[in-house]
Amino acid sequence: MSVKHHVSDGLLAAYATGELAEGWSLAIATHLALCPECRVRLARFETAAGELMEETAPDVAGIDQSWDAMRRRLVGAEVHAFPVQPAVSAPVHTAVIPEPLRSYLGSDVDGLKWKALGRGASHIMIKTGDSETSVRLLRIPAGSPVPEHSHGGRELTLVLAGCFTDGSERFARGDLEEADETVEHQPIAGAGEDCICLAVTDAPLRFKSRLLRLVQPILGI
Template sequence: MSINHHVSDELLLRYASGELAEGWSLAVATHLALCPSCRQRLAKMETIGGALLENISTGTAPDDAWARMRSRLENAATGVSHPTEGRLSVARAEPILPEPLRSYLGGDIDSLKWRSLGMGAYQIPIRLADTSTIARLLRIPAGKPVPEHGHSGQELTLVLAGSFRDGSDVFARGDLEEADAGLTHQPLASEGEDCICLAVTDAPLKFKSWLVRLIQPVLGI
C-alpha cells in the first residue's frame, strides 16, 4: 500500500499536543494506523517535544499531552479481521477498518448495517462523545460522483477501501484529504470497487444542487 496524501504538519502537531476534537483525532489516529511515514513523523514530534519539556525550568508542570498522544499511537497500531443492500461482500485477508475506528463502529465492514443516502450511496453515523464534530463512514458506488459541494467549515476524508479522484489527485486506501471553506469539489469514486471513507466535518456541507439541499436535513450531512 502506497500512501501519497498525508496528514498535514499543523494537524499532526495539534493531535500530538492533544488539542483536537474527538472526530478530528479519530481521523488522524486511523490514518496513523495505516501510515508508517506519519507514525515516524509523530514519533519525531514526540521526541522533540519531550526534549523541550525537559528543558523547561518554570514552576508549572507540563500536562499529560505527550502521554495521551503516546497512548493514542499505541492504540492505533495497525490491525489491518472481515457488505448486499446495507452490507458489502468483500473477501479480504485483513480488516478494512483499522483501530481505533473498528472499535468505534463495533466491528469490521461485514458486521455493519448501512443507511441509504440515495443513488446507491450509504452511510453509518459514528457516535462521538464530543459533539463539536460529526463523523460518518461513507460508501460511494464505484464510478459515481459525490454531489458537488463546498464547505462551511473543515472536512477530513480518509479512504479505507477503493479510491476516488478529486481533480487531478487520486486518493486510495490510507490517503487523507483535508478540505476547508475555500474548496468546492465533486469527488468521483473510481471504477471497479465501491469507495469506503471515514468523513469528519464540523459544519454542514454546502451542496450546489437544490434537491440535495432540500433533503440535507434528513440525511444529516
C-alpha cells in the same frame, strides 16, 4: 499499499500535543494505522514536544499561548535526527477497517448496517464524545460522483477501501484528504469497487444542488 496523501504538519503537531477533538483524532489515528511514514513523523513530534515541555517553565496564566507557541515550534522543528527506518515485513491484515476505528463501529465492513443516502450511497454515523465534529463512514458506489459541494469548515476524508479522484488527484487506501472553506469539489469514486471512507467535519457541507440543500437536514450531512 503506498500512501501518498498524508496528514499535515499542523494537524499532526496538534494531535501529538493532545489538542484535537475526538473526531479529528480518530481520523488521524486511523490514518496512522495505515501509514508508516506518518507514524515516524508522529514519533518526531512527540519527542520534540517532550523536549519542549522540559525546557518550558510552568505558566498557568499563559497556558493557551504556551500551547500555541509549542505547536508553532513543533511544525518548524528539525527532524533529520530521526532517520526513516527501512520497511520491515509484517503480517498481512485482511481487515478493511483498522483499529481504532473498528472498535467504534463494533465490526469490520461485512458486519455493518448501512443507512441509505440516495443514489446508491450509504453511511453510518459514528458517535464520539465531542460536540465539535460529525463523524461518519461513507460508501460511494463505484464510478459514482459525490454531489458537488463546498465546506463551512474543515473536512477530513480517509480512504479505507476503493479510491476516489478529486480533480487531478487520486486518493486510495490510507490516503487522507483535507479540505476547508476554500475548496469546492466533486470527488468521484473509482471504477470497479465501492469507495469506503471515513469523513469528519465540523460544519454542514454546502451543496450546490438546491434539492440536496432541502433534504440536507433529514440526511444529517
